[in-house]
Amino acid sequence: MSEKKPQAAPAKPKSFGWIAEYVDEHSLLAASRKVRDSGYTKTDAYTPFPVHGIDEALGIKPTILPFIVLGAGFTGLFTALILQYWTNAYDYKYIISGKPFASWPANIPVAFELTILFSAFTTFLGMWALNGLPKLSNPLFNSERFDRVTNDRFFLHVDSRDKYFNRESVKDLLAGTKPESLEEVVEDSSPTALPSVIWLGLGFLFCASLVPVAVVLNMRAGNDENPRWHVFFDMDFQPKKKAQQTTTIFADARIARPQVPGTVARGSLVNEDPFYLGFDPTKQASLNAANNIRLVSAADDKAEKPADTAPDTASEKSATTDPVKADEPAKETPAANPPAPTPTPAATPAAAGGPNLPWITEFPLEVDASLIALGKTKFEIYCSVCHGYAGDGDGLVHRRAEQLQQGYWLPPTSVHDPRIQAQPIGNIFYTISNGKGKMAGYGTVLSPKERWAIVSYVRALQRSRNANIEDVPVEMRAKIEEAKKAE
Numbered sequence: 001m002s003e004k005k006p007q008a009a010p011a012k013p014k015s016f017g018w019i020a021e022y023v024d025e026h027s028l029l030a031a032s033r034k035v036r037d038s039g040y041t042k043t044d045a046y047t048p049f050p051v052h053g054i055d056e057a058l059g060i061k062p063t064i065l066p067f068i069v070l071g072a073g074f075t076g077l078f079t080a081l082i083l084q085y086w087t088n089a090y091d092y093k094y095i096i097s098g099k100p101f102a103s104w105p106a107n108i109p110v111a112f113e114l115t116i117l118f119s120a121f122t123t124f125l126g127m128w129a130l131n132g133l134p135k136l137s138n139p140l141f142n143s144e145r146f147d148r149v150t151n152d153r154f155f156l157h158v159d160s161r162d163k164y165f166n167r168e169s170v171k172d173l174l175a176g177t178k179p180e181s182l183e184e185v186v187e188d189s190s191p192t193a194l195p196s197v198i199w200l201g202l203g204f205l206f207c208a209s210l211v212p213v214a215v216v217l218n219m220r221a222g223n224d225e226n227p228r229w230h231v232f233f234d235m236d237f238q239p240k241k242k243a244q245q246t247t248t249i250f251a252d253a254r255i256a257r258p259q260v261p262g263t264v265a266r267g268s269l270v271n272e273d274p275f276y277l278g279f280d281p282t283k284q285a286s287l288n289a290a291n292n293i294r295l296v297s298a299a300d301d302k303a304e305k306p307a308d309t310a311p312d313t314a315s316e317k318s319a320t321t322d323p324v325k326a327d328e329p330a331k332e333t334p335a336a337n338p339p340a341p342t343p344t345p346a347a348t349p350a351a352a353g354g355p356n357l358p359w360i361t362e363f364p365l366e367v368d369a370s371l372i373a374l375g376k377t378k379f380e381i382y383c384s385v386c387h388g389y390a391g392d393g394d395g396l397v398h399r400r401a402e403q404l405q406q407g408y409w410l411p412p413t414s415v416h417d418p419r420i421q422a423q424p425i426g427n428i429f430y431t432i433s434n435g436k437g438k439m440a441g442y443g444t445v446l447s448p449k450e451r452w453a454i455v456s457y458v459r460a461l462q463r464s465r466n467a468n469i470e471d472v473p474v475e476m477r478a479k480i481e482e483a484k485k486a487e
Helices: 025-037 054-058 065-091 105-130 145-150 167-175 196-221 281-303 313-321 323-327 369-387 396-404 425-434 448-464 474-486
Strands: 015-022 043-046 154-159 181-186
Touching: 015 025, 015 145, 015 167, 025 043, 025 054, 025 154, 025 167, 043 054, 065 105, 145 154, 154 167, 167 181, 369 396, 369 448, 425 448
Parallel strands: none
Antiparallel strands: 015 154, 015 181, 043 154
């Protein structure tokens, strides 16, 4: 008969230390100081809320994590600087905006980012390492009384791994602190190996994680005529029809739709509406045609001039060789049949010193007190610095230029000049919009309504110098008459 081997007795659980329970933080602090003074260093306290002074009471030394993070920050800094220097000044020399190859100020953003990146990761991972994490279980969790640590109890634990640990000595020491309860904690005797089911699940998850990687690598290395599959239809792939495709939505089966009659493209109205131009573009073609006819007539008159009426050769030679006589005006000789003068269009802008355009003479919007007030505000902001508040051309810029006396300053035009008063309102609007001479255009600064408001205010300034009693409201005329009599 075979003899059965005697089964080995189960090993006695190893002690994990002693844990003492207290009802308040004051008892915990007193017990912690007593344990610290006894020379124990592997101790820890567990409280439902932070207790001020517990680190000092336990004798916990400052952590070295800040110095580790400092070293990581310097490592990130030098890594960024060396990487950028090697890339820009050695491996791939490329001039960017005229900067030198090793431009330290240009390297600051990357150096800053790597310093923060290295420090952040070191802080997170270093804290885990110094605290012995991750730790899936703790023998203290086997104590039923320890469950109250998150509620209303305070616990002090002396670890059995302390070099001065003695089971009976630690028990007597903690008992002398008068705890609510005192309990020895033993190591967890449950198996430490993971069950096979967990290993099987982990293996399945690992294999499943390789599927997206394989799909991505296949898509990057291969070619496919079909578009990629979209979970969300982003801007790069939209369910739409292209311009040259067909559709069943419209009767003509065309995707591209004809423009609605009367549609004006955005921005095109600016080039066709007198409100934005100051002149009528529909009349510009006819005006240019009339000018071209006059130019052609003048050319024909010169072409029909008889050949025997050529100028005297000596006189012509003298006029072309003598620089003094060439600058003198030619003397006019009375003609036998002087040609009739070509009639000039009445009130053409050319006579007022502006371009020859069909200016509008009526305001394209209603002129009221609010529009003139708006024009006054904008005039004083943009125009008065040169033209003066009253429009006399004596603004602060003009006064300063006269003080400097540099010789090339052109005085601003007075809005009360008869030449300006004779200009149509469209010509004034055009000058404000596009500028003239050294005056810059304000078309990009002021809206069309604001420019017309300035024109209305300029007209009001001009009218103020030539006002009649009829321009004054009826209810105010009596006061003016009384003021005249008082004078």
